[in-house]
Amino acid sequence: MSATKQVVSVxxxxxxxxxxxxxxxxETGTTKGEVLDYYASIAPVLIPHARDRPATxxxxxxxxxxxxxxxxxxxxxxLDDGTPDWVTRGxxxxxxxxxxxxxxxxxxxxxxxxxxAALEIHxxxxxxxxxxxxxxxxRLVLDLDPGEGAGLPECAExxxxxxxxxxDMGLDPMPVTSGSKGIHLYAALDxxxxxxxxxxxxxxxARALESAHPDLIVSDxxxxxxxxxxxxxxxxxxxxxxxxxxxxxxxRSHPMVAAPRTWRELASPSLAQLDFHxxxxxxxxxxxxxxxxxxxxxxxxxxxxxxxxTYRQKRDASKTPEPVPSEAAAxxxxxxxxxxxxxxxxxxxxxxxxxxGVLVSWALPKGVPTSGKQNHLAVQTEDHPLAYGSFEGTIxxxxxxxxxxxxxxxxxxxLEKWRDGKEVIATLTGTKPSGLGEPRRFAxxxxxxxxxxxxxxxxxxxxxxxPAAPTASPTRAADPKRSASSGRPISPMLATLGTPATVxxxxxxxxxxxxxxxxxxxxxxxxxxxxxxxxxxxxxxLTRSFPELAEAVxxxxxxxxxxxxxGEIVALDARGRPDFGRLQTRMKLTKxxxxxxxxxxxxxxxxxxxxxxxxxxxxxxxxxxxxRLLLEEIVAADTTSLVQVxxxxxxxxxxxxxxxAELRLEGVVAKKRDSTYRPAKxxxxxxxxxxxxxxxxxVVGWRPGAGRRANSIGSLLVAVPxxxxxxxxxxxxxxxxxxxxxxxxxRFSRMKRTTSPATDVPAADARDAHWITPSxxxxxxxxxxxxxxxxxxxxxxxxxxxxxxxxxVVEEPRPA
Numbered sequence: 001m002s003a004t005k006q007v008v009s010v011x012x013x014x015x016x017x018x019x020x021x022x023x024x025x026x027e028t029g030t031t032k033g034e035v036l037d038y039y040a041s042i043a044p045v046l047i048p049h050a051r052d053r054p055a056t057x058x059x060x061x062x063x064x065x066x067x068x069x070x071x072x073x074x075x076x077x078x079l080d081d082g083t084p085d086w087v088t089r090g091x092x093x094x095x096x097x098x099x100x101x102x103x104x105x106x107x108x109x110x111x112x113x114x115x116x117a118a119l120e121i122h123x124x125x126x127x128x129x130x131x132x133x134x135x136x137x138x139r140l141v142l143d144l145d146p147g148e149g150a151g152l153p154e155c156a157e158x159x160x161x162x163x164x165x166x167x168d169m170g171l172d173p174m175p176v177t178s179g180s181k182g183i184h185l186y187a188a189l190d191x192x193x194x195x196x197x198x199x200x201x202x203x204x205x206a207r208a209l210e211s212a213h214p215d216l217i218v219s220d221x222x223x224x225x226x227x228x229x230x231x232x233x234x235x236x237x238x239x240x241x242x243x244x245x246x247x248x249x250x251x252r253s254h255p256m257v258a259a260p261r262t263w264r265e266l267a268s269p270s271l272a273q274l275d276f277h278x279x280x281x282x283x284x285x286x287x288x289x290x291x292x293x294x295x296x297x298x299x300x301x302x303x304x305x306x307x308x309x310t311y312r313q314k315r316d317a318s319k320t321p322e323p324v325p326s327e328a329a330a331x332x333x334x335x336x337x338x339x340x341x342x343x344x345x346x347x348x349x350x351x352x353x354x355x356x357g358v359l360v361s362w363a364l365p366k367g368v369p370t371s372g373k374q375n376h377l378a379v380q381t382e383d384h385p386l387a388y389g390s391f392e393g394t395i396x397x398x399x400x401x402x403x404x405x406x407x408x409x410x411x412x413x414x415l416e417k418w419r420d421g422k423e424v425i426a427t428l429t430g431t432k433p434s435g436l437g438e439p440r441r442f443a444x445x446x447x448x449x450x451x452x453x454x455x456x457x458x459x460x461x462x463x464x465x466x467p468a469a470p471t472a473s474p475t476r477a478a479d480p481k482r483s484a485s486s487g488r489p490i491s492p493m494l495a496t497l498g499t500p501a502t503v504x505x506x507x508x509x510x511x512x513x514x515x516x517x518x519x520x521x522x523x524x525x526x527x528x529x530x531x532x533x534x535x536x537x538x539x540x541x542l543t544r545s546f547p548e549l550a551e552a553v554x555x556x557x558x559x560x561x562x563x564x565x566x567g568e569i570v571a572l573d574a575r576g577r578p579d580f581g582r583l584q585t586r587m588k589l590t591k592x593x594x595x596x597x598x599x600x601x602x603x604x605x606x607x608x609x610x611x612x613x614x615x616x617x618x619x620x621x622x623x624x625x626x627x628r629l630l631l632e633e634i635v636a637a638d639t640t641s642l643v644q645v646x647x648x649x650x651x652x653x654x655x656x657x658x659x660x661a662e663l664r665l666e667g668v669v670a671k672k673r674d675s676t677y678r679p680a681k682x683x684x685x686x687x688x689x690x691x692x693x694x695x696x697x698x699v700v701g702w703r704p705g706a707g708r709r710a711n712s713i714g715s716l717l718v719a720v721p722x723x724x725x726x727x728x729x730x731x732x733x734x735x736x737x738x739x740x741x742x743x744x745x746x747r748f749s750r751m752k753r754t755t756s757p758a759t760d761v762p763a764a765d766a767r768d769a770h771w772i773t774p775s776x777x778x779x780x781x782x783x784x785x786x787x788x789x790x791x792x793x794x795x796x797x798x799x800x801x802x803x804x805x806x807x808x809v810v811e812e813p814r815p816a
């Protein structure tokens with residue numbers, strides 16, 4: 001949109017866009033054309049949060065100005081005469097007048113708002129019904145607004161405190177950094193309470209928070225009470241009040257955005273407000289973190305048809321073994337799928353995705369596409385009950401769909417897009433080796449036909465969302481029973497936790513080298529006669545789990561070089577940064593077929609940073625600099641190899657820390673350049689400087705959840721070894737996916753015990769606890785240790801299968 005004027009067609013409506021080069025944000029040079037580009041790109045996730053809600057607008061016709069000289073703002077409720085006829089309206093009746101508001105239900109309306117420089121869009125917590133009447137609110141909101149002397153970290157702490165109360169109420173709040181100073185918390189409601197009732201509950205919640213934390217929280221709006229505290233503004237639940245809609249721009253000096261976030265992000269010390277460039281990148285990469293707010297429950301607030309009525313009409317429960325429920329389907333938020341091989345009059349495959357309480361179904365006459373070069377016909381059929389996802393059997397001849405039904409594959413899917421009646425994009429991960437194999441990304445597109453063709457869709461096999469690594473050839477991967485398994489085992493040298501002051505205080509600061517701290521698992525690679533064995537810190541053989549890395553190590557060192565290397569296995573995300581969560585999917589695989597599929601979906605790398613043996617000679621008594629030179633001689637890896645020797649920074653701690661922060665890594669490891677390698681020792685010659693606090697923990701039990709986590713795990717109870725016993729360290733309730741929780745229930749069922757393995761467990765946490773054998777180690781990210789030796793604001797990072805409980809140490813100094 002570089003031209004100053006364009007006539008465009010948006011959703012079938014013609015709009016004239018003018019002054020596209022006009023600068024609306026002078027401090028960043030952001031133009032109206034860029035604003036329109038942003039709203040066009042963000043519309044798929046913004047509109048669901050604004051749909052059917054009366055929109056109040058803030059307009060900056062001449063731009064927002066600067067921080068020193070703000071531009072003039074126009075506040076608009078009622079629509080004026082220049083509003084296009086096609087803009088959908090909602091009317092609010094007052095005692096002596098009525099106001100017409102635009103409803104931001106489509107891209108054309110959103111584009112029109114951008115054209116008139118309506119940068120901010122504010123909406124209430126309720127929607128209009130189909131009859132035009134205001135409904136009860138379908139969401140609760142808390143506006144956490146920092147007073148002078150407080151900021152975003154304090155708002156994040158209050159958000160976590162509010163979350164605990166809301167979850168005890170059966171609500172699941174989701175955070176939004178407001179684009180201004182604070183944080184908004186949203187929680188979905190069932191629509192049974194009026195705005196007044198919701199507002200009263202929110203007010204009491206704010207008072208309870210203030211009573212429990214008077215030094216941090218205030219619920220009174222008087223400005224003189226807010227210094228150094230966070231106001232919990234409950235009033236925006238009033239039916240006449242509005243809140244800026246998620247993904248709306250802000251009319252500030254920079255084009256900031258009300259940006260939905262994750263709870264893990266709120267625990268990060270680097271939490272900051274986001275501008276529109278950052279928000280677009282995030283949504284493209286990971287979708288809408290706030291999607292659950294508008295999923296499922298909204299349509300349930302309106303009378304809806306029984307989605308299984310057609311299914312029941314076609315079946316007689318007394319004649320078919322198929323499940324035939326007598327009641328209408330209740331909304332769900334699951335993401336299961338099933339593909340069934342159906343030998344009816346003609347062989348076809350039934351493709352079914354769980355959505356809003358039913359299995360939305362398509363018949364594939366030519367089966368599931370195996371190549372992106374050719375689309376297959378998909379004929380949408382009636383919705384099926386969720387119980388059909390496990391159905392296998394013979395439908396009697398003469399009955400609807402008569403024939404043999406077997407499950408070809410089943411599992412879960414990750415949803416990218418669901419536009420009812422138009423388009424679905426999802427990545428399916430199956431469980432049957434003979435089915436999909438690796439995760440497959442499909443698009444279902446309605447062809448727009450009429451009459452007999454109105455149910456016709458196309459199913460297309462798409463490229464993966466991330467480029468996949470080629471499957472490794474098994475020719476050079478090690479057989480762990482062969483010669484590489486010989487030789488004495490070496491346990492890696494360990495670093496101690498420190499601060500920059502620890503290094504700076506050293507007499508010779510230039511005597512340090514600085515390496516990036518990689519977010520993975522520590523692995524020793526032993527190469528003998530071209531065979532490679534990979535072992536974890538606790539001695540587990542990982543060669544079978546990472547055969548492509550064993551092959552890459554063999555190729556990097558050559559057939560003539562026997563050696564022992566020390567490094568870290570990491571999994572990289574789409575930006576090339578280590579992602580411990582992605583690595584988790586590889587660490588727990590044991591079956592060869594699963595491992596082979598995972599190689600292409602989760603690329604692993606081996607980052608080597610030390611050489612311990614060359615030929616028959618040990619290098620551990622040599623200094624760091626000499627070992628580093630030998631390492632670079634031993635490992636010959638180009639930029640495309642899965643084995644890399646990452647660069648080291650010599651003598652410049654600030655540069656190394658800045659590089660780690662810019663790359664969003666864990667931190668830096670400082671190593672004395674004259675230090676020897678001390679296997680299995682935790683040495684002050686290696687100091688790890690973390691940008692984020694993490695702690696390994698032993699899982700000792702779990703507590704049941706509430707709300708969406710009812711009948712599941714709500715939080716894990718964790719401990720750390722201290723003075724010869726396990727001391728309770730708190731509970732962790734965030735950082736898990738629904739799949740993680742389901743797997744944990746199965747795992748923990750085999751580890752039950754009747755008494756707590758940890759000491760110092762408070763009665764409140766022990767009351768409904770389920771204890772387990774303390775054999776599993778995990779890792780959390782947290783803010784700090786409390787004065788009662790508890791982890792503050794812990795967020796789950798993943799399992800450490802490479803560690804044993806005895807390996808866990810308290811890495812952050814705790815109060816005495």
